Amino acid sequence: MRMIGDVKIGPVGLGAMPLSIEGRPDEARAVATIHAAVEAGVTLIDTADSYHWHAGEAGHNERLIARALSAYGGAEVLVATKGGRGRPGDGSWTVNGDPRHLRGACEASLRRLGVEAIGLYQLHKPDPAVPFADSVGALRDLLDEGKIRMAGISNVGADQIREAAGVLGGRLASAQNRFSPAVREAADTLAVCADLGVAFLPWSPLGGISLSALDTLDGTPLTTRGTLDGAPPSTRDTLDGAPPSTRDTLDGAPPSTRDTLDGTPLTTRDTLDGAPAHTPRRPFQVFHEIAAERGVSPQRVCLAWHLALGPHVIPIPGATRPATIRDSAAAGALTLTADELARLDLSPGA
Numbered sequence: 001m002r003m004i005g006d007v008k009i010g011p012v013g014l015g016a017m018p019l020s021i022e023g024r025p026d027e028a029r030a031v032a033t034i035h036a037a038v039e040a041g042v043t044l045i046d047t048a049d050s051y052h053w054h055a056g057e058a059g060h061n062e063r064l065i066a067r068a069l070s071a072y073g074g075a076e077v078l079v080a081t082k083g084g085r086g087r088p089g090d091g092s093w094t095v096n097g098d099p100r101h102l103r104g105a106c107e108a109s110l111r112r113l114g115v116e117a118i119g120l121y122q123l124h125k126p127d128p129a130v131p132f133a134d135s136v137g138a139l140r141d142l143l144d145e146g147k148i149r150m151a152g153i154s155n156v157g158a159d160q161i162r163e164a165a166g167v168l169g170g171r172l173a174s175a176q177n178r179f180s181p182a183v184r185e186a187a188d189t190l191a192v193c194a195d196l197g198v199a200f201l202p203w204s205p206l207g208g209i210s211l212s213a214l215d216t217l218d219g220t221p222l223t224t225r226g227t228l229d230g231a232p233p234s235t236r237d238t239l240d241g242a243p244p245s246t247r248d249t250l251d252g253a254p255p256s257t258r259d260t261l262d263g264t265p266l267t268t269r270d271t272l273d274g275a276p277a278h279t280p281r282r283p284f285q286v287f288h289e290i291a292a293e294r295g296v297s298p299q300r301v302c303l304a305w306h307l308a309l310g311p312h313v314i315p316i317p318g319a320t321r322p323a324t325i326r327d328s329a330a331a332g333a334l335t336l337t338a339d340e341l342a343r344l345d346l347s348p349g350a
């Protein structure tokens, strides 16, 4: 078990965003995915008021989670939602860190989730037009009033984590940043969280590794697999609508042109099976090797790698299918050996 504040959490959470944004599955499949997560021991579900697709359906993801948990009955789950972003419906994401907006957003989330207090409320992203301390101050007030039990922040730098901890009087429970084997810019914030006793929630923890796998859980090649709604994988599951081929890299370079985990240029290394070096899975060769040796998916190895980075790390992989969240949740029982971790280049940012 891991901790967020004083709440015990299973080691792997569920990132619910893909259940409500572009390419989302139908409601039955979405509910089945949430139920599969709970049955697999997931006790943290990450959401946001802005996890929706079309204009006018803010809170789609929160309502879905509330319905799914109500139908399940008796699930001990920490629902972690966020405020401070919006989606006008054209695929873009807006930012609003005004304290009055955050208060209104929190109250709307409370109603949608059907709870008296939100378990973990996170500022989705600092608003450059609003002093960060003012936005975090809104979370402090909501804590003081008992509308939220714990406060977190997201998309933040190391200094902002320290500043938020100060504004909240030491009550900062979590920080959520983009972090994965291929995207390590937030490594310093992971370390700051460890120092402060703050939970670190890596978002997009698979960071493209799911798209790097040539085969899916059921052995169907990813490139030919349709999504649940028939949308091609290239158009879904991105934060900002960017095609996967251009996201999740450190510098925005397509995966085919960037360096590997160990710094070797992608184009000069051999592949596992002699496949051309430009295949998307190439940067994750060792994840695939260890997965094959252990008889598990490379995604499970990736999540076990996250868990080995520190007891305060709780990855929140997305899923739109029961099978994927079941597989991801099983990473909590996969302990990588020192030798395997060395092969996976454990040191963040190395």
Ligand SMILES: NC(=O)c1ccc[n+]([C@@H]2O[C@H](COP(=O)([O-])OP(=O)(O)OC[C@H]3O[C@@H](n4cnc5c(N)ncnc54)[C@H](OP(=O)(O)O)[C@@H]3O)[C@@H](O)[C@H]2O)c1
Pocket: 014, 015, 016, 017, 018, 046, 047, 124, 154, 155, 176, 202, 203, 204, 205, 206, 207, 208, 210, 216, 217, 237, 238, 239, 297, 299, 300, 316, 317, 318, 319, 320, 321, 323, 324, 325, 327, 328
């Ligand atoms: N704070 C922020 O600004 C922010 C931004 C982005 C995301 N997030 C949070 O982070 C969560 C995760 O990020 P993400 O969904 O973008 O990316 P991700 O977790 O890196 O990848 C999700 C994708 O990986 C696949 N997958 C998951 N587990 C798998 C497994 N065991 N085997 C094979 N494939 C697997 C899923 O497939 P299927 O669809 O087939 O199940 C899904 O398409 C989001 O849901 C959201 O809660 C937060």
